[in-house]
Structure formats: structure tokens, C-alpha cells
Amino acid sequence: MLRIRLHTLTHDGLVDDYGVLSSWERNEDCCHWRRVFCNNLTGHVQYLDLSGLYDNPLVPNIGLGYTVRRLKGQIHASLLELKHLVYFNLSYNYFPNTHIPQFFGSLSNLESLDLSHSYFSGQVPPQLGSLSKLLYLNLEDNKLNGSIPYQLGNLSSLLYLSLCYNDFEGTIPSELGKLSSLEQVCLGGHATFGASTLDNGGGQWLTNLTSLIVLDLSEVINLNNSYIWMQILVGSYLPHLQELHLRTCFLSDHYLTKFMSNFKSNSSSSSLRSLDLSNNYFESPMIFKWISQVNPNLVILDLSFNSLKGPIPSDFGTAMTSLQELYLTGNRFTKGKDLRSLADICSLMELSLTENNLDEELATILQNLSAGSCYGHSSLFILFLNMNQITGEFSSISTGFPSLIQLSLAGNRLTGKIPEDITLPSKLESLSIGSNFLTGGIPKSFGDACLNSLSLNNNSLNEELPLIVNHLSGRCAGNSLQELDLSTNRINGTLPDMSKLIPFLEVLKLNENNLRGTIQADYRFPSQLATLELDSNSLEGVISDSHFANMSKLKYLSLSGNSLTLMFSQNWVPPFQLEEGILLRSCKLGPAFPKWLQTQNSSLIDISNTGISDVVPNWFWEKLAFPMPMDVDISLNNLTGKIPNLPIWPSYVDTLNLASNQFEGSIPPFLSGAYILDLSSNMFSESRLFFCAYNNATIGMPISMLSLSNNTLSGSIPNCLSHFKSLVYLDLSHNKFKGKIPTSIGSLLNLGILILRNNSLTGKVPLSLRSCTNLMRLDLSENKLSGPIPSWIESLHKTLTMVSLSSNHFHGSLPLNLCHLTNLHLLDLSLNNLSGQIPICFKNFTALAQISTPINVSLRFQVNIGGDIIFRSVNYMAILMWKGAQRIFIEKHLFLKSIDLSSNQLSGKIPTELAELFGLVSLNLSRNSLTGTIPSMIGRLTSLEFLDLSRNQLSGSIPSSLTQIYRLTMLDLSHNHLAGVIPTSTQLQSFNASSYEDNLDLCGPPLPKLCKEVVKPPLPPPQDEDASVLSLGFYISMALGFATGFWGIFGSMLCKILSSENIKTGDNKKGDVQLYNHLAYQAFNFHKAAKVGPVVPSAVIAPAQVIGDFVIVSTLQHEVVWFELQD
Incomplete structure (x- = not known):
């Protein structure tokens, strides 16, 4: 009967992807099953261990020698049949959106219940208070909320209680004070707790817990509002307390001052051995004086990640006679003399000064740390000085630290060669000097x-x-x-x-x-x-x-x-198991798909750009269902054929990159189980099955980043997006989609980047899109969208930084609602039918008015992979079309600040208020019907490097203030009604005469028409060559919109995004800003180029001109010059 009940537990509820419970299928006594233990006399099941922690060499290690094999699903009530159960462990599993079952409170013989680290949500069932025999209760690190049930105070036998790292609210119930047998308790980790919520008695109930050995109140905020109960913790009320953890409790010097004024020296706890005050707000060295008074017998002290600075009191070292481990990581100590007191702690074995601001020579710091009363007989085993600003050479350290076993000096500014005669401590086993400036x-x-x-x-x-x-x-x-x-x-x-x-x-x-x-x-x-x-x-x-x-x-x-x-025999079976990673990018593996990979169960596979020209075997796709986190990159090969629609669910695949191959046909829906999926630059032709196969699924798709760009997908975009709620990045550009943008796109509330460029989409921009309030970058360019610019766009004002709606059929005037987009860095409305005047309120683009404010080019987000939180980011690339030349910008820390309203029907004057957008780098108002004069204050745009006002009806003279823009490298004022002398400056005379041609009466260099009077050009102020925002790297690199893309473990490849139809030549000279996707998986190196003529061979990635390490795609007077990138 018990075997049937346990079998029901797994078959009617739990999902076992890893085969943890595979032995439960056997037709034998359940007492012989793994994870099940019975009483030898009665045969009753007493011990049931279903923990996800398990020592399995094929599953990624989480530390401490354990690996995770998570169960998930539902917990069946058949567990109630195990009436004699004493021990039940469900820790380290994955039960999202699952409440702790109330029937657990009926397992009356339970002595140990561990539900930690398993993503349970909801409230703690008060029925758990009925488990009168319970000795151990661990609910830490879940998603539990609500209040802590006071019924837990009935667990009179409890020795261990952990409720840490949940989302509880309200007060900690004073009934917990009845748990007089408690030896270990952890109540921290709740951001909503505060000192005032300990209860109305200020935590007096803690005085009843006289058996406490370990107390953890970490992340209980605002404890510095009360010092009375703090005295209770360190005083004689808890005579057996050995460990006290108050990490991230917002404690400060202000609180410390209040405490010390009420401190009685005879109330200190002599039993306390370990004190954790890390990640608080202590600044003054007073904390060291307080600690030496409260408990000089400490063995472990952690003051990491405060803001401590200044000299440590001289008597601290002599007072702390038992201290063995001292952690001062992440503080503000700068000089070795401030640490001199530490040299008097002769018992000290481990010292961490990582991430401080130590900026002296290494020899000086080491001398101060060793020159105390312990000189020559220091017991220090481990010393961390990494990630500081320590200078000088790597000098001898053997004299002052004879017992040193581990030393880290990584991440400093050590220079020069390591001396040949240097002597290392005789016991040294580990030495880290990475990330310095050492030579030789x-x-x-x-x-x-x-x-x-x-x-x-x-x-x-x-x-x-x-x-x-x-x-x-x-x-x-x-x-x-x-x-x-x-x-x-x-x-x-x-x-x-x-x-x-x-x-x-x-x-x-x-x-x-x-x-x-x-x-x-x-x-x-x-x-x-x-x-x-x-x-x-x-x-x-x-x-x-x-x-x-x-x-x-x-x-x-x-x-x-x-x-x-790599050339292996056909049936080679490797002697190893590459479980941690196989990275063979750009090696030669092909042309056949490597068969030996079938024997490997790896968490990381990169065989991109390896010359494979083959069909991917089914066994490779089936590996994606292996229940372990994986990153797979097989991009940049010549893989062909259709991907089979296998009945698998790759729910543990982190990144799957199939880009730049020749896959065709329908995209199989099983791929939507990946978290990051790149299928760009293939020949896929159908996507409806992929988007709609799981449209009625109760659980949304986990995918967060999806690129289907540069395929041959046609028809309408399926209106089945509502269950892709985790999407942060969606790129469907460069396909053949038509019809309207689906309204279900508005259900993607986490969407940060949307790229639909270069399709044949029609109709208006859907109103539902305004619900995507996390949208940062929107690219709908090169479609057939119509109607006015949507006025609701202002609802995205908090996040939107880049908007490209160019090359569509939008009409009407520029809506004033655009002016609410104060974070906007790039606005491209070119090549539409917009009319009316340029709004004066464009001056409200405050982000464009800031000169030096860097743009966060990386959108960071988190991905939940099988219960583990993985952080990823999206980067972008930019391309600028200027006079028929495409220039790619892949700068990591800068991005073009640009306004492009060219090729519309705008009229009226150029608002003088545009001169207040001091951060503008590119301004293109060409091919409109603008009248009046060029604003006289345009010279205030000192960051400007691209200015195109050509083909308008502008009159008057060229403002002399234009000579103040020393960074100006691209200028076009041609085809207007300008007159007068071209102002003289080094910059303005350096442009080709075509920049001024076809005006009414301009004269002076560089035009051949001379003026009666030549003014000597003023000398520009001295300027660093690298001061320009748009250095050579930028001209090779700016945007025809904003281009966004993936960044993951592998790097990214720019392929097939530049084609001949993207090149605009002849009369279509414009600074069109476009957005291209950049799938950041691999660094792309441009090497030598060979001119191959006007016909583009299939191997050519893009028509290109190479200058050094950069690529310029260009046309010169209708003649296309093609270059082939070679290795």
C-alpha cells in the first residue's frame, strides 16, 4: 500500500526531469527505493528525502560539492498516508506559484521539515503550528508573503527555525518568545521588516530565548531606531549566544552613538564568537572601539561593505586577542598606517581588505600590516589585498608574513617586472597577481x-x-x-x-x-x-x-x-566528459557534423564558424531536453534542412544561437522553451506554429530574447504573443511580414526592445503598444505604416530612449506629445509625409541637452532558468547613412544623440530653441520646405558633428557661430537660398564645395566664387585628438536608427544585415538613421580587404571599405565599390 501511495506522489503530482526518483518505478518494496528510509522493526516510512541537492557529476555545481536536480509540479495529498513520517525534505526544488500544503500540519510525527530554496509562495499555513514534535523547521529563501503566523509559537520542542529571505510583512509575533528551546533562529531577509515591527515590546520576547546559540536578523531594516533590544542581544540575557548576524540592517554611527551612551561594560556577552555587521552604514572607526568593549573575545568579525575610513584605534589590535578572521572588504581605507593596529592581532589568520581605496606602494602597505608586536611570528594564513589601487613593484613578502598560505593582489596597479631575486613565503600555496600592469x-x-x-x-x-x-x-x-x-x-x-x-x-x-x-x-x-x-x-x-x-x-x-x-576517427569515443564546456569557435570541424559530441553532456557548447556543412542530427536537438542549464551556439556555419518538430521541451536551455545558417521551413515550437533564442539570418519561412502552438498553455513561455530577423518569414505576424510574457527583446526585422502589427504585442509588459524594421507592415501603430511601459527602444522603420504619429507615445516617457519610425507613410503634424519623451536620445522620423512646423517644445528633450551624460547602452534584465536567476544584457549597434555611405558604430560606452526629420514636408522656421540641445551629435532636417534663416545661436551645439540642412528654402547668411563647432566633420547646406560670405574657420573651409553648392549668392572658400574681402580664419583652441565623440571609430559606426542585439556567453557576429538594397545613392543623399539588430555573441574582427569589383559575390558580408580595423560601406556617385572581408 505504501508503495502505491509513494508512486501516486510522483505520477499524480511531481515532475522528475532528472530521474531522481527513477528507482520508484521498480516493482519492489518501497523501503529499497532511493531517498526512502524505513524503520527496521515496523517497516514504516520514516525518512523521505526529496531534496534537489544531490552529488551528480552531470549537473552544474552550485557550490559546497553539491549539484541541483530540481523536482517541480504539485505535491499530492497521498503524502498523508505516511503517518509515521519523521523526516521530510523538499528543499532546493522548483515549485513556483505553489502554496505550502495545509495538510503538512497533519503529519503529526514530523520532527524535521525542510522546504527551503524551493520557490513556494503564498502564506505560511498556520496548521504547521500543530506539529508539536517538530524540532527543525526551515522555510528560508522562498517567495512566502503575508504575516508570520503566531501559531508557530506553539512549536515548543523546536530547536531550529529559519524564515529568512522571504517577503513577509507586519510584525514578528511575540509568541515566538515561547520557543524557549530554540538554539538557532533566522528571521532576516525581509525588506519590509523594521525595528518597530519586532512587536510593541521592542523585542522583549527575545529575552526568553535563553538557549539561543545562533541569531540571524540580517536585512531586518531600521534596527538603528532602537538600541534597547540591541543591548538584549549582546548582553547577559542570551548567555549562550555565539553567532550574531546583522547584515544589511541599515545600522549607522548615529545608532552606535546612542547605544554606547547606554552601554554598561558589565553587560557584554562573553560567549559571542562571531559577529556579522556587513553591508551597513558605519563610517567612523568608533565601531572598532565599540566591538573591543562589547566583546574582545570575538573569533570572527565581518565589517565588509560599510564606509569605514580613517585610522583603526591603536588599542583595537591588542584588545582582540582571540580574533582569527577579519573581513573589511568594500570599505574606504586608503593608507597602510590606518591599518597599523591590525599588526598587533597575533591570533589573526585571515584578513580581507578587498575593494578598498588603498593607493600606496605595496611595500608600504605590507610594512604597516606586519610592523606590530607580532612581527616575525604572525599567524596570518590568508591575505586579500585585491581590487585596490596599490602601486609599485611586486616585492618580497616573506619576512613579515612567514605563515602566509594564500595571497591575492589581483586588480591593482602593480608595474614593472617581477624581481628575479624575490623570495616567496615558504608556506605559500596560492598567489594571485592578475589584472595588474606587470611585464616581463x-x-x-x-x-x-x-x-x-x-x-x-x-x-x-x-x-x-x-x-x-x-x-x-x-x-x-x-x-x-x-x-x-x-x-x-x-x-x-x-x-x-x-x-x-x-x-x-x-x-x-x-x-x-x-x-x-x-x-x-x-x-x-x-x-x-x-x-x-x-x-x-x-x-x-x-x-x-x-x-x-x-x-x-x-x-x-x-x-x-x-x-x-579537429580530426577524429569516425567512431571515436572521448575518454572525457566535457560537462562544463566545449568551445571550439572558428576551429575546423566540418564539413560533417561532429559525431563525437553525441557522447558529451555539456552545459556549454560553441561550435560556431567551424565549417560544418551538414544537416543537424536529431540526437543533437534531443540534447536540448537534457535537464541542465545549457548555452548552445552553432551559428555561422552552413547547416541546412528543416529542424524537426520534436516532442521535447528545452526548459533548461539558457542561450540557443542558430544564426547565420541555412535552416529553412517552419520554426518548430519546441525551440520556444529556450530563454534566449537567435534564429536570425536563416531561411525560415513560417512562424505561426512557433508563436501559436502553446497559445492556450497555462504557463507562459520562458523565452526572454528572440531574434528572427533576416529570414523569409511572410504573412501576418501571428496574433499569439500574449503568452510570451517574459519577452524583453523581440526582433522580427528584415522579413516579409505584412498586414497590421498584432494587438497582442501590447501584452508583452516586460518588453524593452522591439524591432520590426524592413517588413511590409501596414495600418496604424496599435494602441495596445502603450501598455509596454518598459519599452526603451522602438524601431518600426522601413514599413508601410500610416496614420499620424501616435499621441499616446507620451505614456512611454519614463523609459523610451530611441524611436525610429522612418521610411513609412505617417502623415500629419509632429504631435506635441513627443515633447514628453524627456529621456529620448535618438528620434528618427525621416522619409515620411509629415507636415507642419517643428515644435518649439523639442527643447524639452532633456537627455539631448546634456553633453557628457553617458547613455546606458546595455539593457540588463534577469532570466529565471529552472529557478536560478541569470542576468543578461542587450547591447546595440548603430549605422549612419550619410551621402550614400553606411558607417557602423559599435562603441560600448557612447551612442549617437540624434534628431532626423529629413525627407518630409515640414515648413516654417527652424526653432531657435533647438540650439539648447547641447548634447546633439547629429541633426538632419534636409529635404523639407523649411524657410527663414539658420538660427544664429546654432554654434552653441558644440557637440555637433553631423549637420544636414540641405534642400530646403533657407535664406540669409551662414551664422558666424557655426565656426565655434570645432567637432563638425559632416556639413551639408546645399540647395538653399543662402547668401553672403562663408565664415572662415579651419572646419568650414575643409568641407567640399558640394556642401555649399546651389545657393543664391554664397562666396568664399571652398567655393570657387571669391568674395571682395577675405577674413583671416581664427585659430581653433587646442583639442585632444580623442576628444571627439565621433572619432574614426564613430564614422565607421553610426546608426541608421538604433540597432540592438544579443550579448551572451558567446559574442556576436554582424552578418547579412548590410545588403545592396540598403545603400542609398545619387539624389537620395540623407542622414537616415536606422536601427539594426546586433546579436552580440562574438567579437567581429575586420582584417584586410580586397577590392573585387561591382558584382557582389555571395561570400561578401557587406560592400565595404576598410580603414585600419574599421569598415566603411560606401557609394561614390552612383558607382558602387565593393570590398570583400578576408581572414
Whole structure:
């Protein structure tokens, strides 16, 4: 009977993706099932462990040696049949939108109940207060809300209670004070708690918990409003208290002053050993004086992430005679002398000063930390000085710290070569000096130290690798070294025989260096390697089965970005299991799809741009259903055929990149189970099944980023978007969609970027879109949309930064509602039928009025992948069309601030108020019917680099203030009625005469028509070459709108987005700003270019001109000049 009940629990409720309960299918006594334990005498089930924590080598590790295999679904009431259940563990599972069942309160024999880390929501059922035998209750880290039920105070036998990290409201019930047996309690982690909510008695009920050993009130905010109950915590009321955690409680010096005035020295708790006050608002060194008075017997003290500065009191070190671990990470200490008192703590074993502002030479800081009463016999084992501003050379540290085992100096400003005669502490095992400015190589003395781990990544080391490895193979390190990270340096030379010189290496990172040469057929890597990273070098050769024959422990392999060919025997079965990653981008794997991948269950696969020309086998798609987080990139190949509509649900796929292949046919709906999906630049022709197959599903699709751009999708956009509620990014550009924009798009409330450019969409912009109040970038350009510019657009004023509606059929006047978009950085309404005047209120574009305010080009958002929160971001790329030339801008920290109203029917004067938009970089008002004069104050737009006022009816003279815009590099005032002398300046005379042609009576250089009087041009002020916002990188890089795209683990490739129909030539010269998607998965390097003539071969990515590392796509007087990008 029990077997049937347990079987019902799994088959009628729980979903077991990982096969955790696979043994429950057997027709045998349930007491023999895994996770089930019975009483030997009675046969009753007493122990049921369904925790998601499990030691499984195929599932990603979450730390502490455990991995996660989550159950999900519903919890069946058949559990009630287990009347003798004593222990029940459901922790680390995934039960979103599921309440804790009330019937748990009927399991009357329960002594331990663990529901932690499982995404339960709703209120804690008061029925749990009936479990009179309960000793252990853990509900931490869920989504529980409401008030804490006072009935929990009836659990008189309870020893352990954790309610941390939920969303409770109201007061902590004083009835918890009846739990006199409690030894450990955690009530923190609720942002809505405050000191006033402890109860009306100010927490007096805590005095009854005399058995408490551990108390955690972290993230209980505003505790500094009360000091009375704080005295209770550190005083004699809790005589057994050993650990006190008050992290993120908004404690401050103000509170501390109040407390110390009421402090009685005889009330301190001698039992307290560990105190956590991290992430609060302490600034004064007073905190050290208070701690040394309250409890000088502390063993562990954490003051990380406060704002502490100034000298630590001199008597602190001598008072803290038992302190072993001191954490001061994330404070504001600047000088070594401020820390001198720490040198008197002879018991100190671990000291962390990470992320402070230490800005002295390393030798000075080390001297201050070792010059106290403990000099020569310091017990310090671990010292973290990383992520400061420490300068000088890497100097000897052996004298002052003879016991040092681990030292981190990463992320500082150390310079020069490491001295050859440097001596490391004899016991040192781990040394990290990465992310500094060190040059040269590694001295021989490092080989004499018995190092286990050495990290010198991200420096400027430039020695030959064989010499470095030879130095490390010295007396001790050669046999002790297990981890070596020399990545991101300038190390050159070939690969030495590390299997003999450093045979016990487990982690080897040599990526991003200048390694060269051929990996010979008989080369062998160290057999103990678990991680091998050689990517981004210039290695050559053929990698075969024999190279990996002895590498059974390998878990992570990265060979990307080399000129390597992987050639394995047809039926090769690798001796390893690359569970952590397979990165082979730009290696040669093809033309056949690599069969050996079928044996691998990896969380990260990148075989992009590897020359595969094949059909993807079904077994590869089926791997997407493997219940573990995955990132998969097979883009930039020649993969063909249709993707089968498999009955799988890849709910654990983080990123799936299939871009730039030749996939065709219908997009199968199972792909919508991925969280980030890139299908751009393929030949897919049908999308209705993908969008609508799960339209009636009760649970929305998890996908957050979706790009279907540059396919051949046709028909209308399916009106089945309402269940894609997690979408943050949607790109359907460059397809053949027609008809209206579906109204269901308004249900995508999380949408931040929407790109529908270059389709044949008609009708008005749907009113429902105004519900997308998180929208930051909107690109509807190059369609056939009509009607007026929607006035409701002002409802998006808090978030909208970029709008491109160019190349449509919009008509009417510019609505004044646009002026409410104060965060707007880019507005492109060009190539429409808009009429009327330019609104004066455009001056309200406050973001355009700011010169130096950087734009956040990255939209950060979170993705919930199987219960784990992963952060992702969306970046964008920009392209500017100027006189027939497309220029790509892929700058990470800047973006064009632009207004483009060109090619409309606008009339009236140019508002003088536009001169208040001081941050404008590009202004294009060409091809309208504007009259009057150019505003005399236009020279105030000192950030301006692009100005096109051509083909209007402007009159008068060119304002002399235009000479004040020293950054101006593109100017077109032609085809107007301007007259008079062209003002003289270095800039204005540098433009071609065509910039001024066809005006009424302009004269002076660069026009051939001379004026009667020549004015000597003023000298421009001196200016840094790099001061321009639009440097060479920008001219190669600005936007025809805003282009947005993916950024993930892999990088991004710009492919197939620039085609000949995008190039505007001849009379269609305009500064049209367009938005292109940029799928940021891989860095794209432009190398040498070869001119191949006016016919575009299929291999050409874009018509291009290369200047250095940049690409310019250009047309010169109707003649298209094509360039092919070559490796």
C-alpha cells in the first residue's frame, strides 16, 4: 500500500526531469527505493528525502560539492498516508506559484521539515503550528508573503527555525518568545521588516530565548531606531549566544552613538564568537572601539561593505586577542598606517581588505600590516589585498608574513617586472597577481615555492612560454602546481612539453596570448587536466584522438579562435566528459557534423564558424531536453534542412544561437522553451506554429530574447504573443511580414526592445503598444505604416530612449506629445509625409541637452532558468547613412544623440530653441520646405558633428557661430537660398564645395566664387585628438536608427544585415538613421580587404571599405565599390 501511495506522489503530482526518483518505478518494496528510509522493526516510512541537492557529476555545481536536480509540479495529498513520517525534505526544488500544503500540519510525527530554496509562495499555513514534535523547521529563501503566523509559537520542542529571505510583512509575533528551546533562529531577509515591527515590546520576547546559540536578523531594516533590544542581544540575557548576524540592517554611527551612551561594560556577552555587521552604514572607526568593549573575545568579525575610513584605534589590535578572521572588504581605507593596529592581532589568520581605496606602494602597505608586536611570528594564513589601487613593484613578502598560505593582489596597479631575486613565503600555496600592469616573465624563484595555484592573468607579460614553464618547473612548484592562469597577456612562443615539466596541472589557462606554432601529432597535455583554455592565440595543427587519449579528467575545453583542425576517427569515443564546456569557435570541424559530441553532456557548447556543412542530427536537438542549464551556439556555419518538430521541451536551455545558417521551413515550437533564442539570418519561412502552438498553455513561455530577423518569414505576424510574457527583446526585422502589427504585442509588459524594421507592415501603430511601459527602444522603420504619429507615445516617457519610425507613410503634424519623451536620445522620423512646423517644445528633450551624460547602452534584465536567476544584457549597434555611405558604430560606452526629420514636408522656421540641445551629435532636417534663416545661436551645439540642412528654402547668411563647432566633420547646406560670405574657420573651409553648392549668392572658400574681402580664419583652441565623440571609430559606426542585439556567453557576429538594397545613392543623399539588430555573441574582427569589383559575390558580408580595423560601406556617385572581408 505504501508503495502505491509513494508512486501516486510522483505520477499524480511531481515532475522528475532528472530521474531522481527513477528507482520508484521498480516493482519492489518501497523501503529499497532511493531517498526512502524505513524503520527496521515496523517497516514504516520514516525518512523521505526529496531534496534537489544531490552529488551528480552531470549537473552544474552550485557550490559546497553539491549539484541541483530540481523536482517541480504539485505535491499530492497521498503524502498523508505516511503517518509515521519523521523526516521530510523538499528543499532546493522548483515549485513556483505553489502554496505550502495545509495538510503538512497533519503529519503529526514530523520532527524535521525542510522546504527551503524551493520557490513556494503564498502564506505560511498556520496548521504547521500543530506539529508539536517538530524540532527543525526551515522555510528560508522562498517567495512566502503575508504575516508570520503566531501559531508557530506553539512549536515548543523546536530547536531550529529559519524564515529568512522571504517577503513577509507586519510584525514578528511575540509568541515566538515561547520557543524557549530554540538554539538557532533566522528571521532576516525581509525588506519590509523594521525595528518597530519586532512587536510593541521592542523585542522583549527575545529575552526568553535563553538557549539561543545562533541569531540571524540580517536585512531586518531600521534596527538603528532602537538600541534597547540591541543591548538584549549582546548582553547577559542570551548567555549562550555565539553567532550574531546583522547584515544589511541599515545600522549607522548615529545608532552606535546612542547605544554606547547606554552601554554598561558589565553587560557584554562573553560567549559571542562571531559577529556579522556587513553591508551597513558605519563610517567612523568608533565601531572598532565599540566591538573591543562589547566583546574582545570575538573569533570572527565581518565589517565588509560599510564606509569605514580613517585610522583603526591603536588599542583595537591588542584588545582582540582571540580574533582569527577579519573581513573589511568594500570599505574606504586608503593608507597602510590606518591599518597599523591590525599588526598587533597575533591570533589573526585571515584578513580581507578587498575593494578598498588603498593607493600606496605595496611595500608600504605590507610594512604597516606586519610592523606590530607580532612581527616575525604572525599567524596570518590568508591575505586579500585585491581590487585596490596599490602601486609599485611586486616585492618580497616573506619576512613579515612567514605563515602566509594564500595571497591575492589581483586588480591593482602593480608595474614593472617581477624581481628575479624575490623570495616567496615558504608556506605559500596560492598567489594571485592578475589584472595588474606587470611585464616581463616569471622568475626562477617561483619554481622553488610549493605553489598549488598561480594566477598572473590580464597583465602584460611578454616572455616566451617555454622559458616561463621552465622557471615554474623548479625544485618544488613543478610537482605541486595544480592551477596556472596566464591568460590575457602577451606571452609568445610555442607550447612546451608541460606533461613532463608540470605534470600535475589540473587547470591551465593560456588563452588570449600570442602563442604560435604547430601542435605536433605527438604532443601530450598533462593527464590530470580538468580545464584547458588555449583560445584566442595563433596555434595551428591537427588535433586528433591521440592528443586526448590520457585526459580522462577533462571537463572544460576551449580552443576557439585558433587555426586548428579537429580530426577524429569516425567512431571515436572521448575518454572525457566535457560537462562544463566545449568551445571550439572558428576551429575546423566540418564539413560533417561532429559525431563525437553525441557522447558529451555539456552545459556549454560553441561550435560556431567551424565549417560544418551538414544537416543537424536529431540526437543533437534531443540534447536540448537534457535537464541542465545549457548555452548552445552553432551559428555561422552552413547547416541546412528543416529542424524537426520534436516532442521535447528545452526548459533548461539558457542561450540557443542558430544564426547565420541555412535552416529553412517552419520554426518548430519546441525551440520556444529556450530563454534566449537567435534564429536570425536563416531561411525560415513560417512562424505561426512557433508563436501559436502553446497559445492556450497555462504557463507562459520562458523565452526572454528572440531574434528572427533576416529570414523569409511572410504573412501576418501571428496574433499569439500574449503568452510570451517574459519577452524583453523581440526582433522580427528584415522579413516579409505584412498586414497590421498584432494587438497582442501590447501584452508583452516586460518588453524593452522591439524591432520590426524592413517588413511590409501596414495600418496604424496599435494602441495596445502603450501598455509596454518598459519599452526603451522602438524601431518600426522601413514599413508601410500610416496614420499620424501616435499621441499616446507620451505614456512611454519614463523609459523610451530611441524611436525610429522612418521610411513609412505617417502623415500629419509632429504631435506635441513627443515633447514628453524627456529621456529620448535618438528620434528618427525621416522619409515620411509629415507636415507642419517643428515644435518649439523639442527643447524639452532633456537627455539631448546634456553633453557628457553617458547613455546606458546595455539593457540588463534577469532570466529565471529552472529557478536560478541569470542576468543578461542587450547591447546595440548603430549605422549612419550619410551621402550614400553606411558607417557602423559599435562603441560600448557612447551612442549617437540624434534628431532626423529629413525627407518630409515640414515648413516654417527652424526653432531657435533647438540650439539648447547641447548634447546633439547629429541633426538632419534636409529635404523639407523649411524657410527663414539658420538660427544664429546654432554654434552653441558644440557637440555637433553631423549637420544636414540641405534642400530646403533657407535664406540669409551662414551664422558666424557655426565656426565655434570645432567637432563638425559632416556639413551639408546645399540647395538653399543662402547668401553672403562663408565664415572662415579651419572646419568650414575643409568641407567640399558640394556642401555649399546651389545657393543664391554664397562666396568664399571652398567655393570657387571669391568674395571682395577675405577674413583671416581664427585659430581653433587646442583639442585632444580623442576628444571627439565621433572619432574614426564613430564614422565607421553610426546608426541608421538604433540597432540592438544579443550579448551572451558567446559574442556576436554582424552578418547579412548590410545588403545592396540598403545603400542609398545619387539624389537620395540623407542622414537616415536606422536601427539594426546586433546579436552580440562574438567579437567581429575586420582584417584586410580586397577590392573585387561591382558584382557582389555571395561570400561578401557587406560592400565595404576598410580603414585600419574599421569598415566603411560606401557609394561614390552612383558607382558602387565593393570590398570583400578576408581572414
